[in-house]
Amino acid sequence: MINSLLQRLEKYTMKRPQEVLIVTAEIAGEEDQIAIYKGFSSSLMRPTSFDIDVPVLPLEAKIISIDRVASPYNPENPRYLQQGLSWETAEQLLSDSGI
Numbered sequence: 001m002i003n004s005l006l007q008r009l010e011k012y013t014m015k016r017p018q019e020v021l022i023v024t025a026e027i028a029g030e031e032d033q034i035a036i037y038k039g040f041s042s043s044l045m046r047p048t049s050f051d052i053d054v055p056v057l058p059l060e061a062k063i064i065s066i067d068r069v070a071s072p073y074n075p076e077n078p079r080y081l082q083q084g085l086s087w088e089t090a091e092q093l094l095s096d097s098g099i
Contacts, residue, residue: 006041006057009066009090011099014039019081020073024064025057031064035073044075066090 009021013036021036022044033044034056041056042048048056057063065086070079085093 005063005087006036006055008094008099009036010039010041012094012097013037015097015099018071020069020071022067022069022073022078023057024066026062026064027058028060032061037071037073063087 009023013019013021017038023034023036025032025034032046035042035044043056065084067078067083067085068081070081
């Protein structure tokens with residue numbers, strides 16, 4: 001489920017290049033943040049594999065929240081469009097976008 005979720009979020013950012021999604025997730029008991037922009041995902045807190053077949057979010061990851069941020073993303077001064085979206089709210093956003 002996580003991989004299909006990540007793919008849907010990546011598709012969303014391809015349709016909306018003016019947005020960056022910041023996904024906060026729990027992976028193996030540790031919090032991580034994933035930036036998704038123009039269809040690509042990268043961890044902001046740990047190394048990201050160069051192999052695109054290695055998922056940034058493993059299957060056991062638990063999504064905590066998703067933030068919509070205006071591009072370009074500046075971690076020191078993010079311009080939030082929406083913060084703290086639950087997976088249910090994000091799923092509705094994706095559905096409304098045809099994804």
